[in-house]
């Protein structure tokens with residue numbers, strides 16, 4: 001059966017807006033995705049009928065909100081196939097999740113230790129580890145990226161040793177679209193008892209995520225990149241690690257009992273959820289993941305792959321275009337440069353034609369510099385993009401290049 | 406021609422195009438035609454911060470008037486600098502400091518630019534004014 005893209009587009013009110021008098025073509029899904037009416041309605045419904053603080057009052061509304069909130073945790077745990085519901089910690093997003101782990105790992109990383117990341121990491125999965133290493137006089141080891149945008153697995157394997165206290169790798173690169181062989185890396189790292197954190201920001205909306213199959217120790221993602229609201233996200237962590245880690249922030253629900261001289265901290269997951277949580281957006285995130293589940297993430301992946309293949313073949317016909325990131329296993333992210341054309345100029349003209357793309361270094365400055373370029377133009381697709389949008393995009397691209405050269 | 410008169414000229418040129426695509430095409434042509442800056446001035450010292458693309462601006466005094474030259478690695482940006490230079494170059498520091506930049510609103514440039522580009526434009530204007538002030542101070546000291 002054909003993918004029901006036209007029907008799905010109707011779920012997204014923003015897609016019918018116009019930009020500079022042209023129909024919006026939204027190709028910046030890597031930065032954030034648009035929200036279906038179901039998600040928007042869930043937020044309204046919560047504030048209209050359930051709003052109350054969770055886990056507190058004995059009153060009706062508070063119970064309602066608590067049941068919904070914990071129901072969302074339950075659903076999300078199942079969605080990513082976590083062993084236990086309490087292994088799902090609600091955060092503000094990927095960046096927040098990674099900072100939670102890197103901060104708590106201050107207790108486990110010492111002088112002379114090592115942390116492994118890769119050259120393709122987003123600043124959010126780079127700077128927290130770099131800063132941890134700097135403060136502990138530990139070493140930050142970086143897996144190189146090969147010409148085609150894949151990880152240098154041979155070097156990665158050689159980097160593993162008992163001195164390594166954490167390996168933090170993105171599931172999918174936001175610049176290159178490469179799907180990294182994280183399962184293989186995790187298995188190798190575990191031979192040295194190295195915990196592995198996977199930055200799943202670019203994966204959650206595009207490929208199936210099964211944390212137990214991956215056997216990762218931590219998995220971080222953001223709601224807003226998976227058709228959910230901004231301001232909510234998840235840190236999955238194996239309970240052995242979460243129990244071992246000290247609390248991150250203090251106050252509110254993360255406390256069990258307070259005496260003037262000491263405090264008994266709450267059990268998982270509340271130990272890591274200080275203060276009033278972002279209940280509405282967590283419920284919106286649940287609705288978004290439910291939306292993806294109803295469509296079927298396999299079908300979405302297959303459809304987006306079709307968009308990618310079509311776009312790639314059309315792009316290869318445009319003179320002067322160089323695709324950045326040509327891994328065999330990749331998601332619908334097309335980064336490219338055009339000889340003699342500044343990405344910013346191209347982005348400006350495409351915007352005039354109603355097309356939203358990202359230009360610049362995509363918060364992955366070390367990667368972009370290692371490629372010897374000053375930035376790329378990135379078109380990243382989502383489940384609501386169409387073949388005709390792709391064709392309009394490539395035609396507009398040709399027009400813009402002709403103007404600029 | 407006074408600053409006001411050349412600004413008026415630019416505004417009229419822009420009004421000739423109804424379509425923003427054509428206005429951009431015009432900016433691109435201006436950008437391509439901008440005389441190249443002497444390469445010795447394409448240094449970090451001459452870089453304007455706050456632009457998404459790199460912009461170099463150099464100013465020189467010739468018989469009491471300031472002459473600006475500039476370059477950018479992005480051609481639309483170059484077109485915008487070129488506009489500013491055309492209007493403001495060959496004027497005294499005093500004239501530049503007293504210039505009324507509301508012509509930018511008449512062009513519709515600022516509201517049409519992305520916030521990052523609008524910031525860049527503001528940075529360029531600030532840099533031009535800084536040069537003018539520096540030259541003015543220097544001539545007052547003589």
Ligand SMILES: Cc1ncc(COP(=O)(O)O)c(C=O)c1O
Nearest residue numbers: 093094095122124174199201222
């Ligand atoms: C690979 C990757 N990691 C982390 C992040 C940060 O996500 P957030 O800004 O939602 O915390 C992003 C977002 O651009 C990303 O693409």
